Amino acid sequence: EADIYQTPRYLVIGTGKKITLECSQTMGHDKMYWYQQDPGMELHLIHYSYGVNSTEKGDLSSESTVSRIRTEHFPLTLESARPSHTSQYLCASAGGGDSNEQFFGPGTRLTVL
Amino acid sequence: GQNIDQPTEMTATEGAIVQINCTYQTSGFNGLFWYQQHAGEAPTFLSYNVLDGLEEKGRFSSFLSRSKGYSYLLLKELQMKDSASYLCALMDSNYQLIWGAGTKLIIKP
Numbered sequence: 001e002a003d004i005y006q007t008p009r010y011l012v013i014g015t016g017k018k019i020t021l022e023c024s025q026t027m028g029h030d031k032m033y034w035y036q037q038d039p040g041m042e043l044h045l046i047h048y049s050y051g052v053n054s055t056e057k058g059d060l061s062s063e064s065t066v067s068r069i070r071t072e073h074f075p076l077t078l079e080s081a082r083p084s085h086t087s088q089y090l091c092a093s094a095g096g097g098d099s100n101e102q103f104f105g106p107g108t109r110l111t112v113l
Numbered sequence: 114g115q116n117i118d119q120p121t122e123m124t125a126t127e128g129a130i131v132q133i134n135c136t137y138q139t140s141g142f143n144g145l146f147w148y149q150q151h152a153g154e155a156p157t158f159l160s161y162n163v164l165d166g167l168e169e170k171g172r173f174s175s176f177l178s179r180s181k182g183y184s185y186l187l188l189k190e191l192q193m194k195d196s197a198s199y200l201c202a203l204m205d206s207n208y209q210l211i212w213g214a215g216t217k218l219i220i221k222p
Contacts, residue, residue, distance in 0.1 A: 043156075043200075043212040058209075090155055100144065100208060104155035 006105035023091035031094040032074040115139040117213035141206020148200040
């Protein structure tokens with residue numbers, strides 16, 4: 001079954017730690033995205049990729065990096081976590097075509113103490 | 114720049130009809146999306162409009178007027194499970210989605 005996965009689902013971590021949030025999709029989509037969303041607020045684009053070895057920064061600077069070595073995998077790394085990084089992180093993918101519909105993973109809820 | 118406005122919260126009664134409006138300003142337009150998001154969950158796709166007019170999909174319909182920068186989502190025969198946030202998102206000239214803050218819909222028995 002084609003799907004999009006994120007791990008971990010929940011993470012509590014101390015300030016200054018390096019963390020990597022994983023995102024994988026089995027739909028063969030070229031486009032992948034990372035969003036940050038606080039409760040009751042809009043989604044903010046952090047990073048996106050239109051294919052292997054292609055990554056771009058979104059509007060929200062979150063002091064994070066991404067890589068796209070394989071089509072199906074798009075991990076997000078925070079080099080030094082801070083309490084301001086506490087949020088929900090959503091990964092999405094899109095296959096293009098006429099609709100550009102984005103499919104979302106279940107999200108990672110991150111708490112930085 | 115781009116801007117999206119939608120009401121923060123709406124309340125409706127089970128079995129009724131509700132219309133959630135979305136207005137936008139943008140210099141580039143490649144379509145408008147509506148997503149549903151239950152609390153604590155990821156958004157799920159509801160509809161996509163790129164041309165003017167009404168798109169109907171079961172109990173849900175979405176309308177677009179590009180000249181007015183206006184869209185609405187119409188939900189019929191409301192059910193309790195429809196209680197969620199409804200997100201309006203604009204696809205800009207770079208094919209990025211610009212998201213509204215969402216409308217929280219509360220359904221009462």
